[in-house]
Each structure stands twice: as C-alpha cells, then as structure tokens.
Amino acid sequence: MSTSKMRHSVDSSDIALFGQLDMVYNQLRFVEAEQNNTQFACKSSGRCCKIGLRVHMFECANIAYNIRQQYYLIMEDKGKETADKYMNATVDRLVDAMFDKDWTDDGKTTRFCAFYDNGCTVYGYRPMVCRAFGTVTHVDDYCPRERNEHGHIDYYSGSPIEEAIKSFQGLMQRYAASKDSGDNYDMVIYMPLGVLSFLLPDEQLGELYQKTDSKFWMSAEGWFNYRVHFTKLYGYDKEVLAQAAKDAGHDIVFDDVEDETLVEIER
Numbered sequence: 001m002s003t004s005k006m007r008h009s010v011d012s013s014d015i016a017l018f019g020q021l022d023m024v025y026n027q028l029r030f031v032e033a034e035q036n037n038t039q040f041a042c043k044s045s046g047r048c049c050k051i052g053l054r055v056h057m058f059e060c061a062n063i064a065y066n067i068r069q070q071y072y073l074i075m076e077d078k079g080k081e082t083a084d085k086y087m088n089a090t091v092d093r094l095v096d097a098m099f100d101k102d103w104t105d106d107g108k109t110t111r112f113c114a115f116y117d118n119g120c121t122v123y124g125y126r127p128m129v130c131r132a133f134g135t136v137t138h139v140d141d142y143c144p145r146e147r148n149e150h151g152h153i154d155y156y157s158g159s160p161i162e163e164a165i166k167s168f169q170g171l172m173q174r175y176a177a178s179k180d181s182g183d184n185y186d187m188v189i190y191m192p193l194g195v196l197s198f199l200l201p202d203e204q205l206g207e208l209y210q211k212t213d214s215k216f217w218m219s220a221e222g223w224f225n226y227r228v229h230f231t232k233l234y235g236y237d238k239e240v241l242a243q244a245a246k247d248a249g250h251d252i253v254f255d256d257v258e259d260e261t262l263v264e265i266e267r
C-alpha cells in the first residue's frame with residue numbers, strides 16, 4: 001500500500017451512497033429491533049467489541065464522514081473548543097489502536113475496538129459486520145445471549161436478508177467504481193487506519209506509517225475480498241466474487257474454511 005495515496009476524502013457522490021448505505025442499515029435495524037423483543041436479545045455486554053476489525057474503505061469513509069458531521073453538530077451546540085476536544089479524543093483513540101501489539105490480521109486482539117468506550121461511540125453508523133453479529137449470524141461462546149435447546153441463538157435469515165447483504169456489496173462495488181483504481185479506495189483495511197486516512201493530513205499519515213507496525217498497512221484489494229461470516233452466508237457466491245476480481249485485475253485472496261467460527265475477518 002502506498003502511503004502517498006493514503007490520504008482520502010469524501011465527495012458529494014459518496015454522500016448519496018452513504019444515504020443508500022443507511023437505508024440498507026435500516027433493514028438490519030428493523031431485524032435487530034424485532035430480535036430484541038425475543039429471548040435472544042443482545043445483552044449489550046460489549047464482549048463482541050473486543051476486536052480490531054478490518055472493513056472496506058466504503059464503511060471507513062461513512063464513519064469518518066459521520067464523525068465530521070458530529071464534530072460540527074457539537075460545535076453548533078457547545079462551541080468549537082468542545083468540538084475540538086471530541087475530534088482530538090476520537091483521533092487519539094484511533095491512533096492508539098495503531099500501536100496495538102496484540103492485534104493480528106484476523107481481527108483478534110486483547111483490546112477493545114477503538115470506538116468502544118462503555119458502548120459503541122459510532123453506534124448509529126457502525127459497520128455492517130457489527131450489525132450482523134448475532135442478528136443474522138450465530139454468535140461466539142463469549143456472547144452472553146440466551147441459547148435455545150440446541151445451544152445456539154435464533155437469528156434471522158432468508159431472502160430479505162440476502163437482498164440486504166447483496167445490496168450492501170453492490171454499494172461497495174459502486175463506491176469502488178466511482179474512484180480511480182490505484183487511489184486506495186477499493187480495499188479491505190484495518191478500520192482505525194481506514195478512518196484516520198480521512199481525518200489526518202498527509203504529513204501525519206506519513207509519520208504514522210514510520211512509527212507503526214507494517215501489519216496495519218496490509219490490505220486486501222477489492223470489495224470482493226470483504227469475505228466475512230455474513231457475506232459468506234448471504235452475499236454473492238464465490239464464483240461471482242472471483243469473476244468481479246478477475247474483471248478488476250485482482251485476485252481473490254480469501255481462503256474459506258468450512259467452520260466459519262474460526263475466522264472473523266479475512267483478507
């Protein structure tokens with residue numbers, strides 16, 4: 001990954017896609033609300049937030065855009081000093097995550113997510129993988145949700161979920177297609193770095209590159225390589241993804257395993 005092409009920005013066509021992304025999130029919000037009326041409701045333990053996610057740049061862009069919006073809303077409400085404190089604290093937490101010695105590129109770590117602070121600080125615009133966990137996928141043993149007689153939770157599936165996840169993939173694809181290839185917008189990346197690439201100026205990104213482990217600067221090229229549990233269950237087939245990769249001049253880099261609980265994020 002070239003650092004010179006790591007500084008990113010949001011343009012007006014992106015904002016239209018973010019609106020459509022939010023509509024796809026609405027479908028998961030609806031399902032989540034339904035589930036929270038059942039015995040399998042999320043208990044908000046935060047245990048699933050002990051992770052260092054890798055997500056596509058599209059969702060990093062959406063999070064960064066909303067953080068900036070939040071900054072201006074705080075400024076309007078409480079003044080610039082308070083808004084600056086919010087932004088500095090947000091950036092500091094993201095930068096700190098770039099020094100996580102325990103993080104491995106499957107997302108495992110001993111730390112909480114950079115956005116976790118007694119709850120998700122980006123809840124309204126958190127990525128799809130967080131919404132999908134336990135809502136349309138099974139959960140890991142650490143999750144304290146109630147279990148059914150088979151030791152699992154009941155989660156939602158079926159064609160509406162498939163449509164939502166394929167729409168999500170379609171939006172990543174459209175976002176990627178709207179950018180110059182080579183500008184590092186179409187990749188799956190460590191989320192703190194992806195968000196920082198919209199928030200930090202060039203020089204600070206360069207400094208970060210000098211000071212941090214190369215493991216954080218590895219990416220998987222292409223939306224088709226965003227292969228996580230929910231995209232495997234409901235998204236496009238491997239053959240479709242392989243063809244999209246071929247058309248884009250890239251390779252599929254994921255290596256699926258049958259026991260999907262083994263892998264949280266792949267690249």
Ligand code: SF4
Nearest residue numbers: 049113115116120130
């Ligand atoms: S983005 Fe929010 S919900 Fe997702 S892992 Fe981070 S803190 Fe948890």
